[in-house]
Amino acid sequence: xxxxxxxxxxxxxxxxxxxxxxxxxxxxxxxxxxxxxxxxxxxxxxxxxxxxxxxxxxxxxxxxxxxxxxxxxxxxxxxxxxxxxxxxxxxxxxxxxxxxxxxxxxxxxxxxxxxxxxxxxxxxxxxxxxxxxxxxxxxxxxxxxxxxxxxxxxxxxxxxxxxxxxxxxxxxxxxxxxxxxxxxxxxxxxxxxxxxxxxxxxxxxxxxxxxxxxxxxxxxxxxxxxxxxxxxxxxxxxxxxxxxxxxxxxxxxxxxxxxxxxxxxxxxxxxxxxxxxxxxxxxxxxxxxxxxxxxxxxxxxxxxxxxxxxxxxxxxxxxxxxxxxxxxxxxxxxxxxxxxxxxxxxxxxxxxxxxxxxxxxxxxxxxxxxxxxxxxxxxxxxxxxxxxxxxxxxxxxxxxxxxxxxxxxxxxxxxxxxxxxx
Ligand SMILES: [Ca+2]
Ligand SMILES: [Ca+2]
Numbered sequence: 001x002x003x004x005x006x007x008x009x010x011x012x013x014x015x016x017x018x019x020x021x022x023x024x025x026x027x028x029x030x031x032x033x034x035x036x037x038x039x040x041x042x043x044x045x046x047x048x049x050x051x052x053x054x055x056x057x058x059x060x061x062x063x064x065x066x067x068x069x070x071x072x073x074x075x076x077x078x079x080x081x082x083x084x085x086x087x088x089x090x091x092x093x094x095x096x097x098x099x100x101x102x103x104x105x106x107x108x109x110x111x112x113x114x115x116x117x118x119x120x121x122x123x124x125x126x127x128x129x130x131x132x133x134x135x136x137x138x139x140x141x142x143x144x145x146x147x148x149x150x151x152x153x154x155x156x157x158x159x160x161x162x163x164x165x166x167x168x169x170x171x172x173x174x175x176x177x178x179x180x181x182x183x184x185x186x187x188x189x190x191x192x193x194x195x196x197x198x199x200x201x202x203x204x205x206x207x208x209x210x211x212x213x214x215x216x217x218x219x220x221x222x223x224x225x226x227x228x229x230x231x232x233x234x235x236x237x238x239x240x241x242x243x244x245x246x247x248x249x250x251x252x253x254x255x256x257x258x259x260x261x262x263x264x265x266x267x268x269x270x271x272x273x274x275x276x277x278x279x280x281x282x283x284x285x286x287x288x289x290x291x292x293x294x295x296x297x298x299x300x301x302x303x304x305x306x307x308x309x310x311x312x313x314x315x316x317x318x319x320x321x322x323x324x325x326x327x328x329x330x331x332x333x334x335x336x337x338x339x340x341x342x343x344x345x346x347x348x349x350x351x352x353x354x355x356x357x358x359x360x361x362x363x364x365x366x367x368x369x370x371x372x373x374x375x376x377x378x379x380x381x382x383x384x385x386x387x388x389x390x391x392x393x394x395x396x397x398x399x400x401x402x403x404x405x406x407x408x409x410x411x412x413x414x415x416x417x418x419x420x421x422x
Pocket of ligand 1: 386391
Protein backbone atom coordinates (compact mmCIF):
# COMPACT_ATOMS: atom_id res chain seq x y z
CA UNK A 1 0.00 0.00 0.00
CA UNK A 2 2.65 2.55 0.98
CA UNK A 3 4.80 1.69 -2.03
CA UNK A 4 1.85 2.17 -4.36
CA UNK A 5 1.11 5.55 -2.88
CA UNK A 6 4.77 6.51 -3.10
CA UNK A 7 4.94 5.57 -6.79
CA UNK A 8 1.71 7.36 -7.53
CA UNK A 9 2.84 10.48 -5.73
CA UNK A 10 6.25 10.28 -7.44
CA UNK A 11 4.56 9.79 -10.77
CA UNK A 12 2.30 12.82 -10.26
CA UNK A 13 5.15 14.96 -9.04
CA UNK A 14 7.26 13.96 -12.02
CA UNK A 15 4.40 14.80 -14.43
CA UNK A 16 3.71 18.05 -12.71
CA UNK A 17 7.44 18.84 -12.84
CA UNK A 18 7.61 18.05 -16.50
CA UNK A 19 4.48 20.10 -17.09
CA UNK A 20 5.86 22.92 -15.04
CA UNK A 21 9.15 22.65 -16.84
CA UNK A 22 7.29 22.80 -20.15
CA UNK A 23 5.18 25.74 -19.06
CA UNK A 24 8.18 27.44 -17.48
CA UNK A 25 10.17 26.84 -20.58
CA UNK A 26 7.26 28.17 -22.57
CA UNK A 27 7.12 31.11 -20.26
CA UNK A 28 10.86 31.66 -20.56
CA UNK A 29 10.55 31.27 -24.27
CA UNK A 30 7.76 33.84 -24.37
CA UNK A 31 9.79 36.12 -22.12
CA UNK A 32 12.92 35.81 -24.22
CA UNK A 33 11.12 36.33 -27.49
CA UNK A 34 10.52 39.66 -28.92
CA UNK A 35 7.18 41.01 -27.92
CA UNK A 36 6.59 42.12 -31.48
CA UNK A 37 6.06 38.47 -32.58
CA UNK A 38 2.80 38.03 -34.28
CA UNK A 39 -0.16 36.26 -32.80
CA UNK A 40 0.39 33.37 -35.18
CA UNK A 41 3.90 32.72 -33.89
CA UNK A 42 2.68 32.83 -30.32
CA UNK A 43 -0.01 30.35 -31.14
CA UNK A 44 2.51 28.03 -32.79
CA UNK A 45 4.73 28.13 -29.74
CA UNK A 46 1.77 27.36 -27.47
CA UNK A 47 1.05 24.37 -29.66
CA UNK A 48 4.70 23.29 -29.36
CA UNK A 49 4.42 23.57 -25.57
CA UNK A 50 1.32 21.37 -25.60
CA UNK A 51 3.11 18.74 -27.68
CA UNK A 52 5.93 18.68 -25.10
CA UNK A 53 3.25 18.30 -22.37
CA UNK A 54 1.79 15.33 -24.24
CA UNK A 55 5.24 13.74 -24.42
CA UNK A 56 5.51 14.18 -20.68
CA UNK A 57 2.13 12.47 -20.18
CA UNK A 58 3.30 9.51 -22.29
CA UNK A 59 6.57 9.32 -20.39
CA UNK A 60 4.77 9.46 -17.05
CA UNK A 61 2.43 6.67 -18.19
CA UNK A 62 5.39 4.47 -19.11
CA UNK A 63 7.02 5.17 -15.76
CA UNK A 64 3.78 4.41 -14.00
CA UNK A 65 3.54 1.10 -15.86
CA UNK A 66 7.10 0.17 -14.86
CA UNK A 67 6.32 1.02 -11.27
CA UNK A 68 3.24 -1.17 -11.44
CA UNK A 69 5.38 -4.03 -12.71
CA UNK A 70 7.85 -3.49 -9.88
CA UNK A 71 4.96 -3.40 -7.47
CA UNK A 72 3.59 -6.66 -8.79
CA UNK A 73 7.04 -8.21 -8.48
CA UNK A 74 7.34 -6.90 -4.95
CA UNK A 75 3.93 -8.31 -4.15
CA UNK A 76 4.94 -11.69 -5.55
CA UNK A 77 8.15 -11.60 -3.53
CA UNK A 78 6.19 -10.57 -0.52
CA UNK A 79 3.71 -13.34 -1.20
CA UNK A 80 6.53 -15.89 -1.43
CA UNK A 81 8.07 -14.49 1.73
CA UNK A 82 4.75 -14.58 3.47
CA UNK A 83 4.18 -18.13 2.25
CA UNK A 84 7.52 -19.10 3.64
CA UNK A 85 6.79 -17.31 6.84
CA UNK A 86 3.43 -19.07 6.96
CA UNK A 87 5.14 -22.39 6.49
CA UNK A 88 7.49 -21.47 9.28
CA UNK A 89 4.65 -20.22 11.28
CA UNK A 90 2.68 -23.42 10.42
CA UNK A 91 5.60 -25.34 11.70
CA UNK A 92 5.63 -23.19 14.77
CA UNK A 93 1.94 -23.44 14.86
CA UNK A 94 2.14 -27.06 14.67
CA UNK A 95 4.47 -26.69 17.47
CA UNK A 96 2.35 -24.23 19.21
CA UNK A 97 -0.91 -24.48 17.38
CA UNK A 98 -2.99 -22.89 19.94
CA UNK A 99 -0.69 -19.89 20.28
CA UNK A 100 -0.18 -19.28 16.65
CA UNK A 101 -3.67 -19.98 15.52
CA UNK A 102 -4.47 -16.27 15.99
CA UNK A 103 -1.40 -15.11 14.13
CA UNK A 104 -2.32 -17.50 11.36
CA UNK A 105 -5.72 -15.97 11.15
CA UNK A 106 -4.24 -12.50 11.12
CA UNK A 107 -1.85 -13.38 8.38
CA UNK A 108 -4.63 -15.11 6.54
CA UNK A 109 -6.59 -11.90 6.69
CA UNK A 110 -3.60 -9.86 5.58
CA UNK A 111 -3.03 -12.25 2.77
CA UNK A 112 -6.65 -11.96 1.78
CA UNK A 113 -6.49 -8.22 1.87
CA UNK A 114 -3.25 -8.19 -0.06
CA UNK A 115 -4.74 -10.55 -2.61
CA UNK A 116 -7.65 -8.25 -2.86
CA UNK A 117 -5.36 -5.29 -3.34
CA UNK A 118 -3.34 -7.29 -5.86
CA UNK A 119 -6.48 -7.88 -7.86
CA UNK A 120 -7.37 -4.24 -7.60
CA UNK A 121 -3.88 -3.30 -8.71
CA UNK A 122 -4.08 -5.65 -11.65
CA UNK A 123 -7.40 -4.13 -12.56
CA UNK A 124 -5.81 -0.72 -12.17
CA UNK A 125 -2.87 -1.79 -14.33
CA UNK A 126 -5.29 -2.96 -17.03
CA UNK A 127 -7.17 0.36 -16.84
CA UNK A 128 -3.92 2.28 -16.99
CA UNK A 129 -2.77 0.14 -19.92
CA UNK A 130 -5.99 0.95 -21.75
CA UNK A 131 -5.56 4.58 -20.80
CA UNK A 132 -1.95 4.39 -22.01
CA UNK A 133 -3.13 3.04 -25.37
CA UNK A 134 -5.72 5.81 -25.54
CA UNK A 135 -3.07 8.37 -24.68
CA UNK A 136 -0.76 6.92 -27.33
CA UNK A 137 -3.51 7.28 -29.92
CA UNK A 138 -4.12 10.83 -28.65
CA UNK A 139 -0.39 11.48 -28.85
CA UNK A 140 -0.35 10.22 -32.44
CA UNK A 141 -3.27 12.42 -33.35
CA UNK A 142 -1.62 15.32 -31.54
CA UNK A 143 1.64 14.70 -33.43
CA UNK A 144 -0.36 14.71 -36.63
CA UNK A 145 -2.00 17.93 -35.56
CA UNK A 146 1.39 19.29 -34.58
CA UNK A 147 2.68 18.61 -38.09
CA UNK A 148 -0.41 20.21 -39.53
CA UNK A 149 0.01 23.19 -37.23
CA UNK A 150 3.68 23.48 -38.15
CA UNK A 151 2.67 23.49 -41.79
CA UNK A 152 0.07 26.07 -41.00
CA UNK A 153 2.63 28.06 -39.01
CA UNK A 154 4.88 28.01 -42.06
CA UNK A 155 2.00 29.12 -44.22
CA UNK A 156 1.06 31.81 -41.73
CA UNK A 157 4.71 32.90 -41.51
CA UNK A 158 4.82 33.21 -45.28
CA UNK A 159 1.49 34.98 -45.18
CA UNK A 160 2.82 37.22 -42.42
CA UNK A 161 5.87 38.09 -44.54
CA UNK A 162 3.56 38.81 -47.44
CA UNK A 163 1.32 40.88 -45.18
CA UNK A 164 4.42 42.60 -43.81
CA UNK A 165 5.48 43.52 -47.32
CA UNK A 166 1.91 44.60 -48.11
CA UNK A 167 1.92 46.62 -44.86
CA UNK A 168 5.19 48.28 -45.88
CA UNK A 169 3.86 49.06 -49.32
CA UNK A 170 0.63 50.34 -47.77
CA UNK A 171 2.63 52.48 -45.32
CA UNK A 172 4.58 53.87 -48.25
CA UNK A 173 1.34 54.49 -50.08
CA UNK A 174 -0.11 56.09 -46.93
CA UNK A 175 2.87 58.49 -46.76
CA UNK A 176 2.45 59.23 -50.45
CA UNK A 177 -1.27 59.77 -49.91
CA UNK A 178 -0.58 62.05 -46.93
CA UNK A 179 1.82 64.07 -49.08
CA UNK A 180 -0.80 64.09 -51.81
CA UNK A 181 -3.44 65.19 -49.27
CA UNK A 182 -1.17 68.04 -48.16
CA UNK A 183 -0.61 69.06 -51.77
CA UNK A 184 -4.32 68.81 -52.46
CA UNK A 185 -5.08 70.84 -49.30
CA UNK A 186 -2.67 73.54 -50.45
CA UNK A 187 -4.18 73.40 -53.91
CA UNK A 188 -7.67 73.53 -52.38
CA UNK A 189 -6.70 76.68 -50.38
CA UNK A 190 -5.34 78.26 -53.55
CA UNK A 191 -8.50 77.31 -55.40
CA UNK A 192 -10.59 78.67 -52.51
CA UNK A 193 -8.78 82.03 -52.68
CA UNK A 194 -9.10 81.98 -56.47
CA UNK A 195 -12.78 81.19 -56.10
CA UNK A 196 -13.21 84.11 -53.66
CA UNK A 197 -11.42 86.52 -55.99
CA UNK A 198 -13.42 85.21 -58.95
CA UNK A 199 -16.66 85.60 -56.96
CA UNK A 200 -15.67 89.21 -56.18
CA UNK A 201 -14.89 89.80 -59.84
CA UNK A 202 -18.17 88.16 -60.80
CA UNK A 203 -20.08 90.56 -58.52
CA UNK A 204 -18.18 93.53 -59.97
CA UNK A 205 -18.91 92.30 -63.48
CA UNK A 206 -22.59 91.83 -62.61
CA UNK A 207 -22.71 95.43 -61.31
CA UNK A 208 -20.90 96.58 -64.45
CA UNK A 209 -23.37 94.61 -66.58
CA UNK A 210 -26.30 96.25 -64.75
CA UNK A 211 -24.78 99.70 -65.29
CA UNK A 212 -24.11 98.92 -68.92
CA UNK A 213 -27.64 97.56 -69.32
CA UNK A 214 -29.08 100.76 -67.85
CA UNK A 215 -26.75 102.81 -70.03
CA UNK A 216 -27.75 100.71 -73.03
CA UNK A 217 -31.45 101.33 -72.30
CA UNK A 218 -30.74 105.04 -71.97
CA UNK A 219 -28.75 105.01 -75.21
CA UNK A 220 -31.54 103.07 -76.92
CA UNK A 221 -34.09 105.64 -75.80
CA UNK A 222 -31.70 108.42 -76.89
CA UNK A 223 -31.18 106.62 -80.18
CA UNK A 224 -34.95 106.30 -80.64
CA UNK A 225 -35.48 109.97 -79.91
CA UNK A 226 -32.57 110.89 -82.19
CA UNK A 227 -33.95 108.62 -84.87
CA UNK A 228 -37.31 110.34 -84.48
CA UNK A 229 -35.59 113.72 -84.69
CA UNK A 230 -33.66 112.51 -87.71
CA UNK A 231 -36.91 111.54 -89.43
CA UNK A 232 -38.37 114.90 -88.51
CA UNK A 233 -35.26 116.64 -89.79
CA UNK A 234 -35.39 114.63 -92.99
CA UNK A 235 -38.99 115.68 -93.43
CA UNK A 236 -37.94 119.23 -92.59
CA UNK A 237 -35.09 119.02 -95.12
CA UNK A 238 -37.54 117.83 -97.76
CA UNK A 239 -39.88 120.69 -96.90
CA UNK A 240 -36.96 123.13 -96.91
CA UNK A 241 -35.75 121.75 -100.20
CA UNK A 242 -39.20 122.25 -101.65
CA UNK A 243 -39.33 125.69 -100.07
CA UNK A 244 -35.84 126.43 -101.38
CA UNK A 245 -36.94 125.47 -104.87
CA UNK A 246 -39.97 127.69 -104.44
CA UNK A 247 -37.76 130.46 -103.06
CA UNK A 248 -35.31 129.99 -105.89
CA UNK A 249 -38.10 130.51 -108.39
CA UNK A 250 -39.32 133.45 -106.30
CA UNK A 251 -35.77 134.77 -106.20
CA UNK A 252 -35.54 134.56 -109.93
CA UNK A 253 -38.80 136.39 -110.37
CA UNK A 254 -37.75 138.89 -107.68
CA UNK A 255 -34.41 139.35 -109.36
CA UNK A 256 -36.30 140.18 -112.50
CA UNK A 257 -38.43 142.59 -110.53
CA UNK A 258 -35.30 143.98 -108.89
CA UNK A 259 -33.89 144.83 -112.28
CA UNK A 260 -37.14 146.48 -113.14
CA UNK A 261 -37.11 148.28 -109.80
CA UNK A 262 -33.54 149.40 -110.28
CA UNK A 263 -34.61 150.97 -113.49
CA UNK A 264 -37.50 152.48 -111.59
CA UNK A 265 -35.14 153.60 -108.79
CA UNK A 266 -32.94 155.32 -111.25
CA UNK A 267 -35.96 157.15 -112.55
CA UNK A 268 -37.07 157.93 -109.01
CA UNK A 269 -33.57 159.03 -108.05
CA UNK A 270 -33.68 161.60 -110.77
CA UNK A 271 -37.13 162.58 -109.57
CA UNK A 272 -35.88 162.62 -105.97
CA UNK A 273 -33.07 164.97 -106.92
CA UNK A 274 -35.64 167.26 -108.35
CA UNK A 275 -37.77 166.91 -105.26
CA UNK A 276 -34.71 167.45 -103.04
CA UNK A 277 -34.10 170.70 -104.77
CA UNK A 278 -37.79 171.59 -104.24
CA UNK A 279 -37.51 170.49 -100.60
CA UNK A 280 -34.48 172.64 -100.02
CA UNK A 281 -36.27 175.68 -101.36
CA UNK A 282 -39.32 174.81 -99.23
CA UNK A 283 -37.07 174.28 -96.22
CA UNK A 284 -35.69 177.73 -96.72
CA UNK A 285 -39.24 179.00 -96.68
CA UNK A 286 -40.01 176.91 -93.57
CA UNK A 287 -37.03 178.31 -91.70
CA UNK A 288 -38.16 181.76 -92.60
CA UNK A 289 -41.67 180.92 -91.34
CA UNK A 290 -40.25 179.41 -88.12
CA UNK A 291 -38.31 182.55 -87.52
CA UNK A 292 -41.54 184.39 -88.04
CA UNK A 293 -43.38 182.04 -85.65
CA UNK A 294 -40.65 182.46 -83.06
CA UNK A 295 -40.90 186.20 -83.22
CA UNK A 296 -44.67 185.92 -82.94
CA UNK A 297 -44.32 183.53 -79.97
CA UNK A 298 -42.06 185.96 -78.27
CA UNK A 299 -44.63 188.62 -78.86
CA UNK A 300 -47.35 186.29 -77.50
CA UNK A 301 -45.27 185.47 -74.40
CA UNK A 302 -44.78 189.14 -73.82
CA UNK A 303 -48.51 189.65 -74.25
CA UNK A 304 -49.19 186.69 -71.88
CA UNK A 305 -46.80 188.11 -69.35
CA UNK A 306 -48.74 191.23 -69.50
CA UNK A 307 -52.00 189.31 -68.86
CA UNK A 308 -50.86 186.63 -66.30
CA UNK A 309 -48.12 184.32 -65.06
CA UNK A 310 -47.89 180.62 -65.82
CA UNK A 311 -45.62 177.95 -64.40
CA UNK A 312 -45.35 174.16 -64.56
CA UNK A 313 -45.18 172.09 -61.36
CA UNK A 314 -41.88 170.27 -60.80
CA UNK A 315 -43.31 166.96 -59.52
CA UNK A 316 -45.51 164.22 -61.00
CA UNK A 317 -48.79 164.19 -59.04
CA UNK A 318 -52.45 163.24 -59.39
CA UNK A 319 -54.86 165.87 -60.71
CA UNK A 320 -55.98 166.82 -57.13
CA UNK A 321 -52.42 166.96 -55.76
CA UNK A 322 -51.28 169.02 -58.77
CA UNK A 323 -54.12 171.46 -58.15
CA UNK A 324 -53.13 171.57 -54.46
CA UNK A 325 -49.52 172.24 -55.56
CA UNK A 326 -50.74 175.22 -57.57
CA UNK A 327 -52.81 176.46 -54.65
CA UNK A 328 -49.84 176.08 -52.30
CA UNK A 329 -48.01 178.48 -54.63
CA UNK A 330 -50.85 181.01 -54.72
CA UNK A 331 -52.25 179.85 -58.06
CA UNK A 332 -54.62 177.23 -59.53
CA UNK A 333 -54.68 174.89 -62.50
CA UNK A 334 -54.90 176.90 -65.72
CA UNK A 335 -58.22 177.83 -67.41
CA UNK A 336 -58.09 178.07 -71.25
CA UNK A 337 -60.95 179.88 -72.88
CA UNK A 338 -59.37 181.26 -76.07
CA UNK A 339 -57.54 179.94 -79.11
CA UNK A 340 -54.76 182.40 -78.50
CA UNK A 341 -54.19 181.13 -74.94
CA UNK A 342 -54.40 177.49 -76.19
CA UNK A 343 -51.73 178.22 -78.80
CA UNK A 344 -49.56 180.07 -76.29
CA UNK A 345 -49.70 177.29 -73.64
CA UNK A 346 -49.14 174.53 -76.21
CA UNK A 347 -46.08 176.31 -77.59
CA UNK A 348 -43.96 176.07 -74.46
CA UNK A 349 -45.23 172.75 -73.02
CA UNK A 350 -43.02 169.79 -73.86
CA UNK A 351 -44.95 167.00 -72.06
CA UNK A 352 -48.52 166.16 -71.09
CA UNK A 353 -49.81 168.31 -68.19
CA UNK A 354 -52.99 168.64 -66.16
CA UNK A 355 -55.19 171.68 -66.89
CA UNK A 356 -57.95 173.00 -64.66
CA UNK A 357 -60.85 171.15 -66.41
CA UNK A 358 -62.76 168.03 -65.18
CA UNK A 359 -66.18 166.33 -64.95
CA UNK A 360 -65.49 164.83 -61.55
CA UNK A 361 -68.66 166.23 -59.99
CA UNK A 362 -71.09 165.25 -62.78
CA UNK A 363 -70.06 162.78 -65.43
CA UNK A 364 -70.23 164.35 -68.88
CA UNK A 365 -70.49 167.93 -67.56
CA UNK A 366 -67.04 169.55 -67.84
CA UNK A 367 -66.28 172.43 -65.47
CA UNK A 368 -63.28 174.68 -64.98
CA UNK A 369 -61.75 174.97 -61.52
CA UNK A 370 -63.56 178.31 -61.06
CA UNK A 371 -66.85 176.38 -61.71
CA UNK A 372 -67.32 178.21 -65.03
CA UNK A 373 -68.82 176.33 -67.95
CA UNK A 374 -66.87 174.92 -70.85
CA UNK A 375 -67.47 176.97 -74.01
CA UNK A 376 -64.55 176.63 -76.38
CA UNK A 377 -62.94 173.16 -76.64
CA UNK A 378 -59.69 171.81 -78.14
CA UNK A 379 -60.31 168.05 -77.84
CA UNK A 380 -58.06 165.60 -79.56
CA UNK A 381 -59.73 163.37 -82.13
CA UNK A 382 -62.20 160.96 -80.45
CA UNK A 383 -61.94 162.68 -77.05
CA UNK A 384 -63.33 162.80 -74.46
CA UNK A 385 -64.13 159.10 -74.57
CA UNK A 386 -64.37 158.42 -70.81
CA UNK A 387 -62.25 155.39 -71.51
CA UNK A 388 -60.89 152.92 -68.92
CA UNK A 389 -64.31 151.81 -67.66
CA UNK A 390 -65.83 155.29 -67.50
CA UNK A 391 -63.22 156.59 -65.05
CA UNK A 392 -61.60 159.37 -67.11
CA UNK A 393 -62.68 162.62 -65.45
CA UNK A 394 -59.59 164.88 -65.51
CA UNK A 395 -58.21 166.66 -68.58
CA UNK A 396 -54.66 166.72 -69.86
CA UNK A 397 -53.04 168.83 -72.57
CA UNK A 398 -50.85 166.85 -75.00
CA UNK A 399 -48.29 169.03 -76.86
CA UNK A 400 -47.48 166.07 -79.15
CA UNK A 401 -50.87 166.55 -80.81
CA UNK A 402 -51.95 169.38 -83.06
CA UNK A 403 -52.10 172.65 -81.16
CA UNK A 404 -55.84 173.07 -81.39
CA UNK A 405 -56.65 169.33 -80.89
CA UNK A 406 -54.65 168.19 -77.90
CA UNK A 407 -57.08 167.79 -74.96
CA UNK A 408 -57.81 164.31 -73.53
CA UNK A 409 -59.69 162.99 -70.53
CA UNK A 410 -57.57 160.68 -68.27
CA UNK A 411 -58.02 158.96 -64.87
CA UNK A 412 -57.47 161.57 -62.15
CA UNK A 413 -55.04 159.36 -60.16
CA UNK A 414 -52.48 159.35 -62.98
CA UNK A 415 -49.36 161.24 -61.98
CA UNK A 416 -48.42 164.17 -64.26
CA UNK A 417 -47.09 167.65 -63.95
CA UNK A 418 -49.67 170.41 -63.80
CA UNK A 419 -49.58 173.89 -65.38
CA UNK A 420 -50.50 176.55 -62.89
CA UNK A 421 -51.89 180.06 -63.50
CA UNK A 422 -51.61 182.95 -61.08
CA1 LIG B 1 -65.60 161.64 -67.50
CA1 LIG C 1 -59.75 160.13 -73.04
